[in-house]
Amino acid sequence: MTEKNTPQEYIARNKENFLAGWFEALRIPSVSALSEHKDDMRRMAEWLRNRLSSAGLAARLVPTGGNPLVVASSPEIPGRPTILVYGHYDVQPVDPLDQWKSEPFEPTIRGGNVFCRGADDDKGQSLAHLFAAESILAARGELPVCLKFVYEGEEEIGSMSLESYLQSEEGRATLAADAILVSDTDMAGPDTPAITNGLRGILGCEIKLTGPSHDLHSGLYGGSVLNPAVALCALLGKLIDRNGKIQVPGFYDDVVTLTEADREAFAMRPFDEKSAYAEIGLKQSFGEPQFTVLERRGARPTFDINGLTSGYQGEGGKTIIPSTASAKLTFRMVPNQNPAQLFENLRAYLAEQLWPGVEMTITGSQMSSGFLVPLDSPFIQAAARGIERVFGKAPLFIRDGGSIPVVSTLASALGADVILAGFGVEEDAIHSPNEHYALESFYRGIEASVAILEELGAMKYER
Amino acid sequence: MTEKNTPQEYIARNKENFLAGWFEALRIPSVSALSEHKDDMRRMAEWLRNRLSSAGLAARLVPTGGNPLVVASSPEIPGRPTILVYGHYDVQPVDPLDQWKSEPFEPTIRGGNVFCRGADDDKGQSLAHLFAAESILAARGELPVCLKFVYEGEEEIGSMSLESYLQSEEGRATLAADAILVSDTDMAGPDTPAITNGLRGILGCEIKLTGPSHDLHSGLYGGSVLNPAVALCALLGKLIDRNGKIQVPGFYDDVVTLTEADREAFAMRPFDEKSAYAEIGLKQSFGEPQFTVLERRGARPTFDINGLTSGYQGEGGKTIIPSTASAKLTFRMVPNQNPAQLFENLRAYLAEQLWPGVEMTITGSQMSSGFLVPLDSPFIQAAARGIERVFGKAPLFIRDGGSIPVVSTLASALGADVILAGFGVEEDAIHSPNEHYALESFYRGIEASVAILEELGAMKYER
Known part of the structure; x- marks a missing residue:
């Protein structure tokens, strides 16, 4: 043949x-x-x-x-x-x-x-x-x-x-x-x-919060020192709401609205939501309810924490206030969003939201447009x-x-x-x-x- | 002699x-x-x-x-x-x-x-x-x-x-x-x-949130799957406010009010706040403003995160939605607070606050009264x-x-x-x-x- x-x-x-x-x-x-x-x-x-x-x-x-x-x-x-x-x-x-x-x-x-x-x-x-x-x-x-x-x-x-x-x-x-x-x-x-x-484009960065110069005993100091891990959770916990909306001011300003044609193209793709989620061990999706799962994945910006590190992570417990806490973050950006501008907005927002008592450093890692x-x-x-x-x-x-x-x-x-x-x-x-x-x-x-x-x-x- | x-x-x-x-x-x-x-x-x-x-x-x-x-x-x-x-x-x-x-x-x-x-x-x-x-x-x-x-x-x-x-x-x-x-x-x-x-007494526990069955690519899935590290920050970020007040309902119900004599005893202790904080590398205290630093340490209940673990913690970055996120927590309790009761209150509060899309397990580790x-x-x-x-x-x-x-x-x-x-x-x-x-x-x-x-x-x- x-x-x-x-x-x-x-x-x-x-x-x-x-x-x-x-x-x-x-x-x-x-x-x-x-x-x-x-x-x-x-x-x-x-x-x-x-x-x-x-x-x-x-x-x-x-x-x-x-x-x-x-x-x-x-x-x-x-x-x-x-x-x-x-x-x-x-x-x-x-x-x-x-x-x-x-x-x-x-x-x-x-x-x-x-x-x-x-x-x-x-x-x-x-x-x-x-x-x-x-x-x-x-x-x-x-x-x-x-x-x-x-x-x-x-x-x-x-x-x-x-x-x-x-x-x-x-x-x-x-x-x-x-x-x-x-x-x-x-x-x-x-x-x-x-x-x-x-x-999509990407904006990656690492945030590190530094508190006391060394790990402290949580009994002796607890209640009187801002715990960097607590401050990190308070800070990152505010970056997105339970509907998947990112809270950084201006984050959605340049996002182009999906046209009817765009939405039809997404709808045409074969996708069985229930089995796709079962495949990854999940019962439900997350994210902006006004968009379909494929739209959220393909055409909407996102925020994810890729890694969290603080304090004692071994077997058993350790009653400390850790000296530092850090997180690796990535945002996915859609076409027309400017990652450099959004990084500045992010930095300003985090600096404003940070509780006093810890020092923050933010290091950008990846930055590209969609x-x-x-x-x-x-x-x-x-x-x-x-x-x-x-x-x-x-x-x-x-x-x-x-x-x-x-x-x-x-x-x-x-x-x-x-x-x-x-x-x-x-x-x-x-x-x-x-x-x-x-x-x-x-x-x-x-x-x-x-x-x-x-x-x-x-x-x-x-x- | x-x-x-x-x-x-x-x-x-x-x-x-x-x-x-x-x-x-x-x-x-x-x-x-x-x-x-x-x-x-x-x-x-x-x-x-x-x-x-x-x-x-x-x-x-x-x-x-x-x-x-x-x-x-x-x-x-x-x-x-x-x-x-x-x-x-x-x-x-x-x-x-x-x-x-x-x-x-x-x-x-x-x-x-x-x-x-x-x-x-x-x-x-x-x-x-x-x-x-x-x-x-x-x-x-x-x-x-x-x-x-x-x-x-x-x-x-x-x-x-x-x-x-x-x-x-x-x-x-x-x-x-x-x-x-x-x-x-x-x-x-x-x-x-x-x-x-x-x-003080203590209540220690470990919280683990489990999302997808394995780490997912944050580009392919981002925006459509609840990230366990994000869910953990959102959850723990709500446990305490920036004034150090713990948000678990009923947490302070059994805390005995400090008497004048109690407060005098605290005030008598030699304590130079500025140098004590400089010693641990800090410029300021944290916590309930209506109490002195020594009162916060000796007579007030507290919440601390002793460790945070999620996703990729190595060199560089990894664009994933981690499968799990966990935290080791301790609360210090003052006399008259009942740790077993507060553990139940905590568990109920966290279950109520948790965003849908991840499973939570809470394991108690230490529990004692003040x-x-x-x-x-x-x-x-x-x-x-x-x-x-x-x-x-x-x-x-x-x-x-x-x-x-x-x-x-x-x-x-x-x-x-x-x-x-x-x-x-x-x-x-x-x-x-x-x-x-x-x-x-x-x-x-x-x-x-x-x-x-x-x-x-x-x-x-x-x-």
């Missing part, structure tokens, strides 16, 4: 080969948040460079102040668009370790899924394009577009190095492209492909045709709640459209214990990438 | 000996809260038994479900009262370890103080009575009273074993006494001795005369903010008056890094114990 010497046939013959490559990449514990993994970051970058070179691309590492960038390109083809594939080779930390059913960095197949940190986010997803390029080059000897790659090793910690590379002329010239192809998002459902045309891609982009339309060829149905266009901060920067620095064609599903538990990615998603991703590249090569294109 | 063969002379000759004994005890890391120290608890109990035996008392270990009790007694002397010395051989955990200037379990002398976990609380304090008995028996061959000892190894974790020993007839018979002598409190100032006639000893007790008066002999001035009678829960139980189970004669000072940093105890306090404690026992032996006594 399959035509001889086609990329599709190459994929069919190389399933073991691709699986082995993916597993090699998964076994490298490239956790960017932990400095102990510094060497693993480099090993991972070198692995990608070598695989890109073997596929037939000109690949190299770009040294940075942090983890190296991996860049690669094929020869330019006149009359064809230049497509930049973006992916990230760093992964989230694995704790809580005791909740993993198998080793977090040993890919393990159970029920058609590969369990491993990074299985989906973003090794499983982003290798699709590398293996697609390998398949096309092996079968045809040339690519249908001018193809570039950039893999960064800091997506989970703020993309500092890629952001600063994009500040340089050299960086922008190296990565210059007409469209950016990214697989780091979810489909609308297990059999419902999607192109994500909107992402964005929306116009659906009439010819690159988006070509990618949609490619996806339809593989899945047998057209992708939905969806707005996703996640953030890929650097994608906003890439789009504006390169003046390129962004095609967010992801093959994961919500149940993949990315960032959580037992992250996994379906074998089917992995192979279908490679096939879809081939089809997308072919459609992009066939489009009417004028620079 | 010193009379030959007096206990005082024995003390003067045995300073090195007592110091060495104290250091031996301090080097045993008897942390009751951590099960890894189980063997150290037993070693510490055996050390005490051996030292009591060497002093000439009949000493033995009483096995319990937890750490052994050490009990000892001298022969009964007709016409003299029976005095029970209570002390505890367990100590608090040492974290945060990085804030210690010397090893926490290696006693180190700096500036006239011995730095070590347990230096004051309660090894340094409670050994005073053991060494006093040793001195009197060495010098005189007999004690002025019938003297009993009980050392427990669970004071810092709730005194479960001693509490249950006191439920038994055997326990009550073994410990039967007319008065209980305890050194586990502070003086009113470095040169102002005190007898504590009131202690108490007040009548100042006209002849035992208290005799102890005051003994202290005056050594310090050259009469002790103040003070109400302390701490809790020694088991002391309430001992007093009521044995029908005995409690003499809380402590030789520590507030600056000793008990329960904190760099706990210390002055060499002078250590030796003066032994001398004062001798004098107290002599005065108790000389008092007009009828059983």
Whole structure:
């Protein structure tokens, strides 16, 4: 059935080969948040460079102040668009370790899924394009577009190095492209492909309250010293109300009202609320009652506490007034909100609400805007045709709640459209214990990438 | 000057000996809260038994479900009262370890103080009575009273074993006494001795909120799932207001109003608020504005968070909605408040305030009433005369903010008056890094114990 010497046939013959490559990449514990993994970051970058070179691309590492960038390109083809594939080779930390059913960095197949940190986010997803390029080059000897790659090793910690590379002329010239192809998002459902045309931005910060110079005996001092943990709860407990409304003044001022069309697009997505919540062990949703769950996730700003730390956390008790208390916070922002402005509003609000008796420091960590891609982009339309060829149905266009901060920067620095064609599903538990990615998603991703590249090569294109 | 063969002379000759004994005890890391120290608890109990035996008392270990009790007694002397010395051989955990200037379990002398976990609380304090008995028996061959000892190894974790020993007839018979002598409190100032006639009670509990079955990606789910850390802050942030008033309904119903005499007693204590706060790195106090700092500490109920735990606490960030969030809480209660009733009120209040979308579990840990000893007790008066002999001035009678829960139980189970004669000072940093105890306090404690026992032996006594 399959035509001889086609990329599709190459994929069919190389399933073991691709699986082995993916597993090699998964076994490298490239956790960017932990400095102990510094060497693993480099090993991972070198692995990608070598695989890109073997596929037939000109690949190299770009040294940075942090983890190296991996860049690669094929020869330019006149009359064809230049497509930049973006992916990230760093992964989230694995704790809580005791909740993993198998080793977090040993890919393990159970029920058609590969369990491993990074299985989906973003090794499983982003290798699709590398293996697609390998398949096309092996079968045809040339690519249908001018193809570039950039893999960064800091997506989970703020993309500092890629952001600063994009500040340089050299960086922008190296990565210059007409469209950016990214697989780091979810489909609308297990059999419902999607192109994500909107992402949320993010504002991350850490708050630390400092009280007495050392932990105090809560009997001797209790009632006469402001407990930093109490002050922290009082402060953060006021940031959001029980309807999910964030209390920082001006927080919603720039949020664009959802149109009827926007709301229809959300309503079209297959979503069984009851079973989706049962899947994560919950009986009910939370949040702004005037919006549906998918609207809250995709189009509304949010506030979350990612971590709380104070005092004695061991076995038993310890009757102290802790000296400090701290929290890691993230806000998700929707398109048109300005994270820098909101960080200032937040800082002012917290300073005003803070009870006297403790000192507060706030350190910003991540900051990026949300964005929306116009659906009439010819690159988006070509990618949609490619996806339809593989899945047998057209992708939905969806707005996703996640953030890929650097994608906003890439789009504006390169003046390129962004095609967010992801093959994961919500149940993949990315960032959580037992992250996994379906074998089917992995192979279908490679096939879809081939089809997308072919459609992009066939489009009417004028620079 | 010193009379030959007096206990005082024995003390003067045995300073090195007592110091060495104290250091031996301090080097045993008897942390009751951590099960890894189980063997150290037993070693510490055996050390005490051996030292009591060497002093000439009949000493033995009483096995319990937890750490052994050490009990000892001298022969009964007709016409003299029976005095029970209570002390505890367990100590608090040492974290945060990085804030210690010397090893926490290696006693180190700096500036006239011995730095070590347990230096004051309660090894340094409670050994005073053991060494006093040793001195009197060495010098005189007999004690002025019938003297009993009980050392427990669970004071810092709730005194479960001693509490249950006191439920038994055997326990009550073994410990039967007319008065209980305890050194586990502070003086009113470095040169102002005190007898504590009131202690606060305590109610300790741990609250855990459970949301989703695993940590979720805060981008994919944010805005649609109640974040347990957010719910915890909202819940605990409402437990107390910025004036230090606890919001649990009925919390103050049974609190006895301070009389003018009570307030005068507090006002008499030497206390320089500004320097006391500067000492702990603070510019201002916190709490109920209608009460002085010492009143807030000694006679008002309080709420403290001793520890907060949720989500990611490592380096960098992690964009999750944590699956759980928990807090360790303690309330201090004043005499007449009923901790069991208040625990029920607390549980009901929290259940009512909790936002829907997370499950709450509350586990009670410690529970004891506060108490007040009548100042006209002849035992208290005799102890005051003994202290005056050594310090050259009469002790103040003070109400302390701490809790020694088991002391309430001992007093009521044995029908005995409690003499809380402590030789520590507030600056000793008990329960904190760099706990210390002055060499002078250590030796003066032994001398004062001798004098107290002599005065108790000389008092007009009828059983």
